Amino acid sequence: MKAAVIVFPGSNCDRDLAVAFRAAGFETTMVWHKDGALPEGVDIVGVPGGFSYGDYLRCGAIAAQSPVMRAVSAHAARGGHVLGICNGFQVLCETRLLPGALMRNAGLKFVCKMQRLSVGTADSAFTAGYAAGQEVTFPIAHHDGNYVADAQTLASLEAEDRIAFRYIGNPNGAMGDIAGILSPNRRVLGLMPHPERVVDAAQGGTDGAAMFRALAEALVAA
């Protein structure tokens, strides 16, 4: 299985994500933002956390226009898997691979802490290692994680079982306590919490490891 991790000049969780992919058995390549193409045969693209181009404008707005995101969109259109974490989720929303937007936290402060979450659905390659309704704890670390979408979008996310994670104790004001969502084909996941920061026990938790293991199992079978 092959993974690619996108590196924007302001990415700062790119290495962390690559470490998590590699630990789950993925052959992982870093892809520079100025590159217009992904490596041949990539199964999953990771869009990591950080501050893509500084994010002095709306988070992820400039990244969405970068050459590499055209390649990521094409990969998604072909039915490829995409995982966007934190800034990566913001970029996927700005790229319109996922609906809705991420606004400034309701408390107006950056918030970094361990966050309890409820798994919304086990029906995806990302979440197959969890049970729906299972409680997991991932770290969060963001200033703009307040998910908003129009009523129709929220209703369809709900109806189509595309809410992957919900906060238990909403840290940022996100509508419907939404922490992460899936695309209609369930192959693009964007989430604010950081599963890649809890993949080994020394990090204070291992709840994230199941996501990467499940992805490896799904994609090796594919």
Add this chain to the structure above:
Amino acid sequence: MTEPAITPDLIAAHGLKPDEYERILEIIGREPTFTELGIFSAMWNEHCSYKSSKKWLRTLPTKGPQVICGPGENAGVVDIGDGQAVVFKMESHNHPSYIEPYQGAATGVGGILRDVFTMGARPIAAMNALSFGEKDHPKTRQLVHGVVEGVGGYGNCFGVPNVGGEVRFHRAYNGNCLVNAFAAGLAEADSIFYSAASGVGMPVVYLGAKTGRDGVGGATMASAEFDDTIEEKRPTVQVGDPFTEKRLLEACLELMASGAVISIQDMGAAGLTCSAVEMGDKGNLGIKLTLDHVPQRETNMTAYEMMLSESQERMLMVLKPSMEAEARAIFQKWDLDFAIVGETIPEDRFLILHGNEVMADLPLSKLSSEAPEYDRPWVPTEPAADMDPVPEVDAIDALKALISSPNYCSRAWVYEQYDHMVMADTIRAPGLGAGVVRVHGTEKALAFTSDVTPRYVKANPVEGGKQAVAEAYRNLIAVGARPLATTDNLNFGNPEKPEIMGQFVGAIQGIGQACAALDMPIVSGNVSLYNETDGQAILPTPTIGAVGLLSSPEELIAGVPRDGHVLMVLGETRGHLGQSALLAEVFNREEGDAPPVDLAAERTAGEFILANRQWITACTDLSDGGLALAAFEMAVAGDVGLTLEPSDNAMLYGEDQGRYLIATNFDKAEALMVAAGQAGVTLSTVGKVGGDKIRIGGSEASLADLSTLWRTAFAAHFA
């Protein structure tokens, strides 16, 4: 362009004393140009020249087998085995943060990160020690919000975990907050980059962001006392861009790996002037700069402005000429400026050209070697008067007063605004004692702490100085780390006052003794003087940042107490209440002497913990707030109640040094007792863990209630 005439007023406005100006005339044998006056002022202010402190800094222990590079470079370098080194330093950004809290704090973080990666190290941890005025002072809330957001805003974007620090409040900081920023990085021990230029005719290259007018004269501003005209000084504060800094980091590390760099220096205080002079001076070379080639953000900048600008995210480098194309390509990849702005020259000369005119022509080595150095008069601090008796109070009431006070409530409001987990190697988060970060891809980890108790230093600078180092030592030991080395960030008032100078001298003496006795030499540091407003000095605040090494994950002590555990105190409790948290927070009294520090006992206790860590589940040092506060914090960490046997205030809240609180199960506690007997250290059982209440001194309260009080107090005071 015509420069202003040199007048006594202009000289004074540059912070130069009349005798210092006479010295300039002697050195160059003529009246300086305006640009030259600016250069002298930049090099000779307190911040850059250490003219009041140098004499005393030389007395500090700076050597040891673990030290690869001590003070004098951008940061200290310490061996951590396997060909790796940790590179670290702490530096203040006090004055700018008081004037413009967000940008002042942000650029303080940026500056210290640059100091670390200039040496070839990738930053892996940061800390911040913050001192603010009293809670109800009209400026405090705004400063707390601005500084914390600025620290977070910069570090979070740059992507370095902020794993520890301090936050304190005291009326002595009402007019002068302190922002001390620490950063540590990881490098290959044989690939450290230094600032000394070498080779004649080598290109001097400007890297990073463009130069603007921000920060012109900042270092001179930071070397003066404040008065009510302070708001007028806002334009001297720099503006930070962490995204550019992140790119500068990556580009510099790539450039260093390419072999193109002869020497490199970040442009910090006094920007281009200081960095160019330092590179030339250390390499016994002259430097010629042609300012027309400096990348500029604003139009019509003068030589004076460019030489004194403190625009951020800039570096100066001496380049191997054969590698110019490769070097340029790396900076283009990261969309950063790369410009050859000068060259090294054989003669001792600092030659500044602009628009085909000579704007400055000075003997380079004299700018630093002939800088004034003062042996300022000082008087030792008077011994503390005897203390009036301290009335007994209910132990739970006292605990509630402490844990709801700005100084001893939970700091989560602060550190939750800092990304403390980015890089995914943080294995002990901030909140209780030292933060610990894995050395990526190895079995090793590094522990970080920053400590000082300014009340102690004011009452007794020598013991207070010792105590700051001893507490840092204990915080490292308590997580199972072997203390390696120290950085000092010395914040004091006006050194021209003999009693302030006396505080400085005493603190240095104490710090020096402790660093020698505990084998944690000073490898870097920073001095911030003139922290006074309208003649009122801050509490003497020599912040000690320290780093310890864990060679394997098994060495980490990071457990929490569990139901059934025994609580034990290592070290002797005598009940010292002078200058204690109990006295200050409950009785509003700052009286008595600082607790004495027995450095030999500190060392013995520390070695005992490291030798017996297999018997210890949870461990924390006892510092201000004594046994009761430490036990409470341990109970919160384990979410379990506990009972302490000692009943009087002095035994519960006394701040005797050299002590640790240990929680472990009964069998291990017995083994530990046997070991203590053999080692000749004092180990006493002080209580037990269990239930859902805190029981001390005959009173009790629910842990959940106390915990809520502790967790919510900071926001209640400041949000």
